[in-house]
Amino acid sequence: MxxxxxxxxxxxxxxxxxxxxxxxxxxxxxxxxxxxxxxxxxxxxxxxxxxxxxxxxxxxxxxxxxxxxxxxxxxxxxxxxxxxxxxxxxxxxxxxxSHDMETMLLQSPALEKVLAEYGSEDKKNKLTKSTGQDIPTLLILPGVFIGYLRWLSLKEGLSLKFEDLSFKKFIDETTLALDKFKLIKTVKNNSQRHDLDEQILHKQIEDLKQKTHNPWSVCCGHDLICILSIGLCKAFGSCNTKQVETIILEKDLRLAYERSFFSRxxxxxxxxxxxxxxxxxxxxxxxxx
The missing domain is CATH 3.40.30 (Glutaredoxin)
Known part of the structure; x- marks a missing residue:
């Protein structure tokens, strides 16, 4: 095998x-x-x-x-x-x-092709107008904090587990805003690390952050695709959860990625x-x- x-x-x-x-x-x-x-x-x-x-x-x-x-x-x-x-x-x-192959796909026009397939142009325009942010930025803003938590876990040997997280527990379905403390609590529970202090973890993440870090290098592509899936259900789309499962979106991004995109x-x-x-x-x- x-x-x-x-x-x-x-x-x-x-x-x-x-x-x-x-x-x-x-x-x-x-x-x-x-x-x-x-x-x-x-x-x-x-x-x-x-x-x-x-x-x-x-x-x-x-x-x-x-x-x-x-x-x-x-x-x-x-x-x-x-x-x-x-x-x-x-x-x-x-x-x-950037961080991984998925983040390279998301930075390319392949994302626009997926948004055109599953998203609502009206909802997308309304959201980007109200927030003043484009869709990639709306994915990055919550994704980067999750990335820093992943990095902190590696640096400090915390053995935090990010597999099978329910992103809806800490990502707002309408705005894609992140509740940082709900994220930390969810990851703690998922990892059986109830001994960790949430306030201390939050401070450690803030200390780790630097303006010189490229957010696309901090973010994990899988996390961004999970957030994209949530967005396509409500924030800038009207899909049901099964239509935009992460495994489907990852496949569609791969198929939408053209050689001309890679050449850049x-x-x-x-x-x-x-x-x-x-x-x-x-x-x-x-x-x-």
Whole structure:
């Protein structure tokens, strides 16, 4: 099964494939990322290999680099690495422009395409006029605080659990405003960390925040999509919950993401530079293909 794929097994698979295949191997950290990449790469010249998580992707790349296996590139989510000042020590490891692949999709015109499919233009115009904020900003405003809580948990080893949160407990369905203390309480309860003081957590988050932090690097894409789902039900749409489940929205954003959108990113330029330094290996498909 995919979860049992170890870095050694992935490296061995690529070594074996190399005996028959002379193209590039692109290692990704997850299945959903792999699906995005399969629409962006030249599939004749680049094989996308899913490592199943970030650590395995990096470890498999390290094994192959030590074996001097050429033509292997890994692309992983930046997560909080840039905010922590961590940089890749190998040119064969690249990171997303922002927190993760989902935030890259949300920053692109793919979001407008999804809003056009599920949203209400009248509701959207009314909301943006009343708040003075566009839809991406309305997602970012609550999302960034959640991101800081995630980052704080990692930095302080709090082991907070964010899986299966009910976002409606702390996100206003009409305005998308965040109740910060309801968020903290919900995450505490979800994590069975009743020992943590909510006021102290709030202060620690405020201390962690800095104006120099790019909010798209702080926010987790999944959180933003959860907020988007809520918004499409009431704030700027009239969908029912099942119509805009996060798994559906994530799929629609992937399908709406065009090669021309990707060509405007820093990651695209970094891959072009990698191709130039690793000829004859190629990764990207042309925009016209």
């Amino acid at each position: 995919r979860e049992h794929l170890t870095p050694d097994r992935l490296a061995n698979k690529i070594r074996l494939m190399r005996t028959q295949y002379q193209g590039t191997f692109l290692i990704t950290e997850g299945d959903t990322d792999a699906r995005v990449w399969k629409n962006l790469v030249n599939t004749r010249l680049c094989s996308v290999e899913n490592a199943n998580n970030k650590q395995k992707a990096i470890a498999a790349l390290d094994i192959l680099e030590k074996d001097n296996c050429a033509g292997v590139l890994a692309v992983v989510d930046a997560d909080f690495e840039r905010l922590e000042g961590n940089i890749s020590l190998t040119p064969n490891l690249l990171m997303t422009d 990113t820093e990651l695209y330029q970094a891959i072009l530079q990698w191709e130039a330094a690793n000829q004859p290996f190629q990764v990207l498909a042309s925009i016209e293909e």
